[in-house]
Amino acid sequence: MSPAVEAQAQEDMDKGVMLEPFVHQVGGHCCVLRFGEQTICKPLIPREHRFYKTLPPAMRKFTPQYRGVVSVSFEEDEEGNLCLIAYPLHSDLPTDVENKDPSADCDPKRKMLQRGQMVTSAQILESEIYSKDGRGHHFRKGQDKRWPSLQDYLEMEQPQQVDVLHYSLEHSHSNAAPQLEHNPLILKCQQQHLQRMKENAKHHNQYKFILLENLTWRYTIPCVLDLKMGTQQHGDDTPEEKKAIRIRRCQQSTSATLGVRLSGMQVYHSDSGQFMFMSKLHGHKLTVADFKEALFKFFHSGRRLRRELLSQVLSQLREMQAVLESCESYRFYSSSLLIIYDGEQHRRHFSSTEDGLSEGEEEDDKEEEDEEEVEAEPKMDEDEDEEESETEGASGSPHCPAPSSDSSSGGSGSSSISQSCSDLRSPVVDVRMIDFAHTTCRHYREDSVVHEGKDSGYIFGIQNLITIISELENHSTD
Secondary structure, three states: OOHHHHHHHHHHHHHOEEOEEOOOOOOOOOOOEEEEOOEEEEEOOHHHHHHHHHOOHHHHHHOOOEEEEEEEEEEEOOOOOEEEEEEEOOOOOOOOOOOOOOOOOOOHHHHOOOOOOOOOOOOOOOHHHHOHHHOOOEOOOOOOOOOOOHHHHHOOOOOOOOOEEEEEOOOOOOOOOOOOOOOOOOHHHHHHHHHHHHHHOOOOOOEEEEEEEOOOOOOOOEEEEEEEEOOOOOOOOOOHHHHHHHHHHHHOOHHHHHOEEEEEEEEEEOOOOEEEEEOHHHHHHOOHHHHHHHHHHHOEOOOOEOHHHHHHHHHHHHHHHHHHOOOOOOEEEOOEEEEEEEOOOEEEEEEEEOOEEEEEEEEEOOOHHHOOOOOOOOOOOOOOOOOOOOOOOOOOOOOOOOOOOOOOOOOOOHHHHHOOHHHHOOOOEEEEEEOOOEEEOOOOOOOOOOOOOOOHHHHHHHHHHHHHHHHHHOOOOO
16 A cells, blocks of 8 residues: 555544445344445354354355454534444454443443454455545534434334335436435434444444445346345254244245245346335244245336346355355354345446457446346445344455455456456356354354254255256246
């Protein structure tokens, strides 16, 4: 990093980064926050933090990239508006660090981080996050905010209790794609979590959050499916009362029969200009036939089934299955799988050059049946009280084919030049594992239970997903 960029990074860190609720969260019970365009953050859980720092190299392309740890606190601007601000922590943070007991009587001022603390480039001192080009929202007293104040967000009216909701997007006068301001079905969960943090801040105004790759940032209109994977959703250390609840929930849902259940969904219907949301509660009620229909709806644009996406999903699932079958002793209890694609359909033109292919202008494709979709390249869950998943923000390069997610977080996905013409004209879809608060393996030496072999429950779910999506791909008509 050049001295000028490093100086700018230091200056920006002194200001902190204002956090916002992450609008593409589709499941879970805690609030995922937007740190920057390419990065989200979620409450630090020691077991999940350890997983991200020690995960097998073969799994990196199937998980969001880990980007470090920040300290989050409530601060007021000059107008008295409450804001959530993130500051970096030291890079040598131990893997077992966790959020302290919020009831502890701490002096907030003494617990605040020194603004000048530095971290290494391996964490968040990256131009992608902190430079002027990173589009991070740096906190300045009295500055204009681009989203409603935290208090306004907490007081935002919740929709009536429904499990499926169609939500119209407001189009601007420009040609820009319509933007989602919040997910109505996840609003209550985000408000409750932020309200708890706000109340606890009276005693303890410092929270630790992990930074993760935002898997949705490259998509214009992200369509996100959150699937709770496996036949067991409780960890080995789950208290008996919660264990019984989770066992019963699995038995009464497709978790038992398929090894997978729906935990949240948002999909854009281009015919109506609406998002369709499904809640995790809706997922609990689905039969096997209902679950298949929900997958059909997720891959449907409102006009047609997006079959061109299915082969990529299947390819990534098969590759993921092969990797998991080699992960000895790992159990991914209560983990989720995210599938993400772009609801805005378009294509790009490529022309030949001496060096290969050069990218031309994008243009909308009105004739969807004939379109050749192209790369618009690509996509959280603390699990304290229940195993429901959170959409881990995030995007990243597609895997099929693409650079793995263990590459630099600021990567632009420009490796497309080296890909074949057929790959370049493929639509982008991303499949990732998230939520590792209950993951265990033999390397976690403090765990009382050590498992042998592969996680057959998770793999069972992947196999059934492959079967169902293959049936969709072979479906003769919509």
